[in-house]
Amino acid sequence: MPLIINQQRAELDSWTSLLGDESAGGEEVLSVDQLSGDLLVSWEQWQKNRPALLSHDGRVGVKIDNDFELGDLIEDLDKLSLIALEFPVFSDGRAFSQARLLRQRYGYQGEIRAVGDVTWDRLRFMHRCGINAYEIAEDRYSDEMLEAFQEITVQLQGAADDPRPIYRQ
Template sequence: MQRIIKNDQVVDETWHLLPKDTTLDGLTNCDDYLVPLALWREHSHALLARDGGLGVWLDAGEEIEEIADALDNFQVIALNFPSFTDGRHYSTASLLRQRYGYQGEVRAIGDVLRDQLFAMKRCGFDAFAVREDRDPYDALKAFEEFSEVYQAAIDQPLPLFRRRSA
């Protein structure tokens, strides 16, 4: 069983991440699924009729605006990083939190490494499925590497100079 980092703890993964070529055949009614955006587009009514948890995952290049009016239907929104160097979903996480006020879980999936976690958290991610060949306990230490931040971000809305003057 894969372990993920969620809310600064390593926990067992309980959601089933469905691949892009998944159909509704074989899906149970009560399991928690992270479905690809294409499956959501085609079968949103059937997916909403299930009893289990529902989340959606977006690949790099897929825009959050496509599901902006349906965000209340998802407990988890997972954003895929196909490679370590592809940072497009940093902006997506920030948009989810700031523009759309999304309060559910925003999870990083794909080629997620320790070096990215601190910045991802600042952008609005609160769960991380680090690459399977990496140790999630080691990755968790990324949040201890900086004791103070200067800039404002999702996790700290005031810049340091405002916090010091208050």
């Protein structure tokens, strides 16, 4: 699946997803031979396999749903190199709030990746909320969509990219 990181097409994705079949929720207890390289796991998998994931040779990322209470995750932020936020449909904007809270309130420095319904016309808003990686469906990707980040160059209110409203810029 095409991936944009820091406003450029990324050719390589170092992350392996262990999320498995979404409908089955993935295997909760991971086997030792799965634990290699950078691993993206669900919140449940992270909870159940913490010591093993922390000691394996690679980084750990967690994907959360958009109704997930961030409070539960805060203490783990320094152990996670990636947080994937779910945008289930084009009309759903809950993860915009999660992204801003992670970046601005909790100071998360790792990669925040938008997954799900991620297309051209929401990239700029996602970027402004602190998301820096975007997984795009094959049939919706084009190199032109990178223009999304430059379409509007004026921001009246602060957000994760620049917390200053226009009257403090």
